[in-house]
Amino acid sequence: MYLVRVNMTDRTYQVTDIPEAYRHLAGRGFTSSVVAAEVPPLCHPLGPNNKLVFAPGFVTGTSAPTSARCSVGGKSPLTGGIKEANAGSSWAADLAVMQIGGLIIEGKPSKKDEYWGIHITWDGKPKVEFFDATQYTGKQLSQVFPAIYEKFGERISVCSVGAVAELGYSNAGVVFNDQEKRPTRYAGRGGLGSVMASKGLKFVVLDRAGAPGVEIADKALFEEGRKKMIDALRSHAITKPKGGLNTYGTAVLINIMNEAGGLPTRNFSSGRFEGAPKIAGEAIFETVKTRKGKEIYNHACSPGCIIQCSNTYYDENGEEIASCVEYESDWALGANCGIDNLDDVARMVKLCNEYGLDTIETGTTIAVAMEAGVIPFGDSKGAINLIHEMGKGTPLGRILGAGTATTGRVYGVTRVPVVKGQSMPAYEPRAVKGIGITYATTTMGADHTAGYTIAPEILGVMGKQDPLSPEGKAALSRAFQATTAFIDSTGHCLFIAFAILDIASGYQGMIDEVNGVLGTHWTADDVLKHGAQILKTERKFNEAAGIGKEADRMPEFMKTEPLPPHNQVFDVPDEALDSVFSEL
């Protein structure tokens, strides 16, 4: 595998073998290790000393199912700490097939407002060429992507950033193409889009033609693992064809979280939204069925996915509004803003994709602005207008683009649902205590994917736990965080967890696949140790950046304001929060 370093100060590049220290790292493990080793923890996230790191997972680019995820890492402008965000796209698979185990973007051009793209091809090894991309800036992304496909050919994959990244917003994501060549798949959280734009980098275009593919050390073992993984995904009720995710998409969670009293509503002031059924996955499925005249099951975001949870949402004339209306986006721009107009929620998703915004941070920021009285809760047209303000870079838009915490400070709001500067996603910690522990303690700032205890607390995956009880949840969150750090390194989508945590042979399948590719003999214990080591590396970076255990805390209102309908506060003691890392 190769390491490609691109220096944006002088537009040069180097291709070397992956250094020995990184040879058994991939995905999140790779990006976080490089950031920890090479980025000064106290550097400015948008300055020349930050780096942006891309890495495919261990099995990305192989025939392992649902494995085309790419990790993106750097120091986050939103949290000031280490960040890894990942997305599914053919781009991830192409990077791996070109045997690029890591792509590191360094430096910063001296000239402002000059943007470049890099075009990576295979010429016996990866070859990088630069092209002037200034003409593509300041535009909506759906205008820009077709021009790039026209310039470089239909078989390429594209990574880019939107106009809000060029403005340096802390909520700007990194976007990748979907299977229809649309700019819709985001490594959204933490503002890494602005890190990319700060380096004058607008595009990373991959053309895999002639590339050799991923080397597999033990093909028989890999095949065995892959088959176990496929069997698990095809048989589990959540992940199987025409199962929960394939039929209703990730927004299938809206109704069940609402039933559990854990769907954050109107800026985290209730756990129940009366409009939930109107924006739920069931409503998306039924609306699309009515408008297109047939049942439409969901599609894959990336090659080789057999879960296929991505939807496309259509207007009354059957014209596409947006792809994809995910649970998190649907909640952030819907329930959390008191909005039950599904068409407008989809329009907002589309606008976020066009401007390059993280839908979660955007929705939670609008909700704080609603709390401040900028517009009323439930005002979907007003919310659409606020997204345009962000996209256009008006003074109000720039405040909102700085994120939920900054907007709360500007408007003097006390109910600001953030940890380490990053807003909470779609699960109420006062109604689901384990996920609150993950929000508080993960190195990423409030992040559900870092340790998805919702699986046992709400969904009954891997046993069953009372969501309202704090008992034993620190250990649960710790185990989930370590396992997740490993899954985020495999290149598999986190949704494989639903199946492999319930079906033991699927879990073994994941380990077999990785051992097959690497020629290692890792056990389930090694997987946990590998994950724990990644967490420790990230934690050390954060501590050196001034983000220690004092930052592993919930905002005050969650400890004092009881949340309806269960009227619970977040009652996990600080010692339990501290034990997540002290006992790792």
Next chain:
Amino acid sequence: MKIQVKLFASFGRYRPGALPGMPFELELPEGATLRDLIHQLGLPVEEVKVCFVNGRVEELDYTLSEGDEAGIFPPIGGGCLP
């Protein structure tokens, strides 16, 4: 007694024309359990994976009371719930 019922995901087919998850009122005899409710609705009990009453997960032998809100899910959300 009267209770509020919500049917989710594929159980929506037992309330054609209504959006899944929209609450409706149902009359049940005193002392009825979740299992009785499921029977009265004609839901196949083997397809029922999780039931909430007033926001808490309850087992099928749970005895309902006047004014309870019951939400019934097929296995969209996990394979090993009761």
